[in-house]
Amino acid sequence: MKKIIYFALAFAVCIPMLAQIQSPQPSPAAKIMQRVGLTDVTVEYSRPSMRGRTIFGDLVPFDKIWRTGANARTTITFNTDIMVGDRSLKAGSYAIFTKPSASSWDVYFYTETGGGGTPQEWDESKVAAMVSAEVMTMEMPVETFTITIDDLHNSGATLGMLWENTYVGVPFTVPSKEMTMKSIESVMAGxxxxxxxxxxxxxxxxxxxxxxxxxxxxxxxxxxxxxxxxxxxxxxxxxxxxxxxxxxxxxxxxxxxxxxxxxxxxxxxxxxxxxxxxxx
CATH class of the missing domain: 1.25.40.10 (Tetratricopeptide repeat domain)
Structure with missing residues (x-):
């Protein structure tokens, strides 16, 4: 009988040890899914907030590679080939890294998506594309880091990044015309x-x-x-x-x-x- 009581007490003590406390994350995860023309675009990232801090030039230093978010690397996935700037990106997933400065950002599409934060050793051979984007100053501050896919049209959209008083937009184009023409030809051919x-x-x-x-x-x-x-x-x-x-x-x-x-x-x-x- 004593053994049974001891076992029951030990089990009762273990229950709290196995439980996990759930609380809000300081940089919650977010996922955007957007069809652009005939291309599906997905962005996955974590969203840090200002909380009274100065962001660009302080928390996020100028002229250094930034993970463009928090926690794991921010990723973007395209299910077709696309064009960003004058560079072609094959269908697939890429980590988005940026190098902010006061007047412009360098935006990198990096082929290695795994891991948290920036790579310990930056590998230029893994940069599938890099474009520079002008910084636009916003009158009203944005408290929480936000990524958008806006300015939608049949052949493309703009990947936007907003935080504090900064907005940066990276236009990209998708092969809607080529895909549509191919579809038309296929259907019309019977x-x-x-x-x-x-x-x-x-x-x-x-x-x-x-x-x-x-x-x-x-x-x-x-x-x-x-x-x-x-x-x-x-x-x-x-x-x-x-x-x-x-x-x-x-x-x-x-x-x-x-x-x-x-x-x-x-x-x-x-x-x-x-x-x-x-x-x-």
Whole structure:
């Protein structure tokens, strides 16, 4: 009985030790998600506040690399290639570092996103792009460091950074025109061979209208002369429709192209079918 009591008391003592106190963070995390044209842009950062302090030229020294926020590195992610200044940035994630001065900031897009604060050793080879942006003085101070994506238009936006009486904006452009033109051309050109093949495959597998499946697979093969997998489906559809001659002809074409491509799987599949249909 005493052992049970001692165990219960020990367990009760451990509970407070396991609990974690939750309290507001001095620099809370923030996340911005914005579509710019056809590009998705995401910014993740932490937001320190002034709290009566002088920021630029004091808390954030001039002419030194700053993490551009607090805690972990501020990151920006693009799901397409973009342009910032005259530099192209590939789709992906970048840490944003800045070097503030009284009249302008140098803004760096750094390929190494992990870690907290600035790198112990700055590596210029990891700077994917750097642009200089003019400092604009604001009449009303901003208490908490803020990043914005504003001035939205079809082909770009401005990455803004605001704190104290300072605003810095970095314009960037996105490939909306190129993506839209490509989409228009694709749609106006009609379905691709892969589209016809996918539709025919579904109809064949689900036992739907084989006449329609045949039309689609014939169209797919006509648009892809070296697609042995499409010819293979064509042979199976013909066979299921009772067109043994057409099935053998399609299987032989698929076999020849599969051999040329060194695809052993499709070589065997076609040879097995040709044997089954008495053509080998």
């Amino acid at each position: 379905p691709s061979g892969n589209d016809y093949f996918a539709a025919a495959s579904y109809y064949f597998q689900e036992g739907e209208d084989l006449e329609q499946a045949k039309k689609w697979v014939d169209k797919a093969v006509s648009m892809n002369s070296n697609a042995f997998w499409m010819m293979r489906l064509q042979s199976l559809i013909y066979a299921k429709m009772g067109d043994k001659k057409g099935a053998i002809e399609a299987a032989k074409k698929s076999l020849a192209v599969a051999k040329a491509a060194n695809n052993a799987d499709y070589v065997k599949l076609n040879e097995d079918s040709l044997k089954e249909w008495g053509a080998m």
